[in-house]
Amino acid sequence: MKYLLIASFFITLQLSAQSSDADVIKSIYSKALTDGKSYSWLDHLSNQIGSRLSGSLGAEQAVEYTKAEMEKLGFDKVWLQPVMVPKWVRGAPEFAYIETSPGKTTTVNICALGGSIATPNAGVKANIIEVKSLKELETLGRDKIEGKIVFFNRPMQADAIRTFDAYSGAVDQRGSGAKEAAKFGAVGVIVRSMNLRLDDFPHTGGMGYGDLPASQYIPAAAISTNDAELLSGMLSLNKDIKFFFRQNCQQLKDVQSYNVIGEIKGSEFPNEYIVVGGHLDSWDLGDGSHDDGAGCVQSMDALRILKKLGYKPKRTIRVVLFMNEENGLRGGTEYAKVAKSKGEKHIFALESDSGGFTPRGFSFDTEGEFISKAQQWASLFEPYLIHQFVKGYGGADIGPLKDGNVVLAGFVPDSQRYFDYHHAKNDTFDAINKRELELGTATMASMIYLVDKYGVN
C-alpha cells in the first residue's frame, strides 16, 4: 500500500508531452512544497557557513559548497567564473556613547558602514548635529558643521506600502552622507539605520566617498533606530551633548573570488540564454539568510525542480550565484562582460534579492512588449496568489546585462518584514519560513518555464 502510493506520487509529478501549462505549474508548486531543497541548502549556508562578505572565508566556503551541490544535480555544466573582489573588514566590534556631561555616558548600538574608514584608534569624540537630509547640510553651512559629527536621522517613510520605496527614499543618507558631510568639515557621520521598526539592531550597508580626496575621508556608522530616537530626544534637550565612536574597519587589497554558475543546455535554441540568480555574498553581521542566501537557493532549486520533473528546456538556462553584490557589484559586472565578449544572447534574467518571503509577483525592467505577455500568464499564477506583473526594477546583479533586448525581471516577495532584517545581525535562518521560501522557488521556476517555452517576444 505504501509503495503503491509512492509510485503514483511520482507519476503525478512527472510531466508528459501533453501536460498543459497549468499542469506543469501545479507540478512545480507541488514539488517545491513537498520535496524542495532550498530550505536545507539555506540551513547549511546560514548555519554551517554563516556570513559571506566578499573576500571572507565564508564567501569562499559558500562558493565551494554551492558548486559542489550543483554538481550533484546533473546539470550539463557547473563552473566558477573568476572575479576579483574588494575585501573590507569590520575589525573589532564598534563602540559608541552619548556624553551628556563629562563622565556621564550612555552606550548606544552602532556598526561601521561598509566601505567606511576607521576612526583614529582612540575614537572620535565631538559635538553632534542632527539633520534630516543631505540638502540640510547646505542650509546649515560649514559654520555649523565643521568639527562636528553629523547625525542623519530621516526615518524611512512608514506609510510607503512597498518598503523598497521607503528604502530608496532614505538610503542617500547612508550612501552619500559621509561624502557630503566631509565637504563641510564634519569629523564623522552617524546614520539612522535603514529599518522601519524601532529596535536595537544597527543595519550596515554600502557607502562611498565618491571623488573626495582620501585625505578628507571621515568615518561613518549606522545607529539602531531605538538609539537614533534616544539621541534625537537628548539633542532636543541639549545641543551641547557629545558623541563618541570608535571603529577599526579597513579596506584591504582585492582578492580572488568567483561567480558560481550551473547550466542546462537548450535543446532548440541553445544560444539563447535565460538566467536565474541571486547573490552569494552577504553582509557580515547576520548570516545573510534573507539577503541573499534565499535568492541563491531558490535559483538553484528552481532549475533542479524543472529537471526533476523531466522538463527539457528549449533554451539554455543558467543559475548564476553572483559574488559581491553588496559592496562592488563585481560579480554582476564580470558576468555581463564575459557574456558580451562571447556573444551570448541573453533573453531573460530573473533575480531574487528581496528576501525569502511569500511571493507576490514580478517587476520587469524592459522597454518591450514582454509585460503584456507576462500579464497574459497571470491567470496561470492566480491559484498561487501571485498577482503582480508590473514594470519596475530587475535587480542589481543582472543590471549590467541590460542591452535594450534582454528582459530583466525582479522576483517580488511580500516586502513588509524585509527591512526588519536587512544588513543586520538578525538576518538569520530562524527568520526564514520554509513554506514562504519554497513558494518563492516555485514562482520563479514557473516563470522560467514559461519564458523558456514561449520566449520573450
Next chain:
Amino acid sequence: MKYLLIASFFITLQLSAQSSDADVIKSIYSKALTDGKSYSWLDHLSNQIGSRLSGSLGAEQAVEYTKAEMEKLGFDKVWLQPVMVPKWVRGAPEFAYIETSPGKTTTVNICALGGSIATPNAGVKANIIEVKSLKELETLGRDKIEGKIVFFNRPMQADAIRTFDAYSGAVDQRGSGAKEAAKFGAVGVIVRSMNLRLDDFPHTGGMGYGDLPASQYIPAAAISTNDAELLSGMLSLNKDIKFFFRQNCQQLKDVQSYNVIGEIKGSEFPNEYIVVGGHLDSWDLGDGSHDDGAGCVQSMDALRILKKLGYKPKRTIRVVLFMNEENGLRGGTEYAKVAKSKGEKHIFALESDSGGFTPRGFSFDTEGEFISKAQQWASLFEPYLIHQFVKGYGGADIGPLKDGNVVLAGFVPDSQRYFDYHHAKNDTFDAINKRELELGTATMASMIYLVDKYGVN
C-alpha cells in the same frame, strides 16, 4: 519648522466632504501605519493579560481592558453583552512517552485537546495503532482497535496553497477522532498536530464527543509534528510498542462572561448595522496574539481610525469582540440572537480571525450581488496590494447572523505562517509584525468605509 510640519500632517489626514474614496483610503492606511493603536493594544492583551480561554481570569481581564480602551475612544456607546460560557481547564501539564520495551521510554510532546476528558490519574498505557483517516477505523474494525490508543497521523496537505484548505482537510481527526475511535473500543486518541511545519509544539483545539454516552468518552491529545514522525517511524519498526499519556483536564460548570461591543451611531441609516470583529477568547497555551488578539485590536482600531479621520458613518458601525469562539461559539450565537430579537437589520459583518499577517483581501459569504460590487472596488485597494475579492468563508463568530440578507465577510491575510502558531504555545506577541498587523487594520477600515458609504446592494 517642526510645528509647521505637524500641522500640515494633520491637515493631510483630516478628511473633507470633497475627499475622493482614493483619498480617504490613503488617509486610512497612512493613519494606521503612522499612528496605529492596534500593536500597543495587542502588546497589552498578550503580554500583560496573556491567554484568554473562556471562563479564565485572562478572559475576564480582557473583557475589562477592551471595554475600558473603547470607552476612551469616544464611541457613542460601549457595553458588555452577557453570555454564559463553558469553562474547560487543562490542569497539570500533560505527560506522554513511547515505550519500546519495559523501562525503555522516549518522552514526547503532547497537550490535551480542548473539551477532552482526563485520563485516569495513573494515565493510560496501551498499544498504539496508526491510522490516516476516520474511515480507516472501519476498515480495521473493533478487532484491531479495541483496548488500544488510536494515533491519527494524516498530515495537513503540504501543497495546498491556501493553508486553511489544508486545515479543513485534516481537522476531522482532531474534532471527531476520539468520538469515532471510542465506537471501536479505543482507550485514547493521539492526533498529529494541525501544523504544516515540523517542530516540537503540540497544537490544541476543539474536539467533541457528539452523542456518545459519557461513559464511553475517551481522552484525546495532540502530539507535536516532530513526535508524530518519531512515533510513526518507531511503529513502522515495531507494532508492539506502547504509548503512555496522562492529562487531568476537566469541564467545569458554565460561567458568566461577555461580548464587548462598541458602537458609532449612523447619521442616515441608524437602523442598518455593520459589524467588524474578532474573538476575544483564545486557547490557553500561548497568549493568543494571532488567534485572535490580532482580529480584536484590528477591529477596534479600524473604527477608531475612521472616527479620528473625522468620518461620520451613515450606518451604525459596531466593533464586536466575541467571547468563546474556540470552544462553544456562545458569543457569536448570543450576539445574533439578541440582534434578531431586537429586529436589528445587519447588512454586513466582517470578521478577522486568520492572524495578523500581510493582508491579501476578503472572502464573502453571500448569495447576492455584493461580490461584483466589491470587485469594482478592487482598484481602490490596488495601491495597497490587496487583490482577493472572492466568494468564500466569512467567519465563525459572525456565522449565526446569516439570514440570507447580511453579507458575511472574512478578512484574508497571507496564510502561510498561520498554522505555525495556531493553538500552540508559540502563538505569542513576538510572532506579530507591527506593519503587517497595521496594514490589516487599514484594509478592514477601508472596506468598512466603502460598505458604510455605498451599502451592500
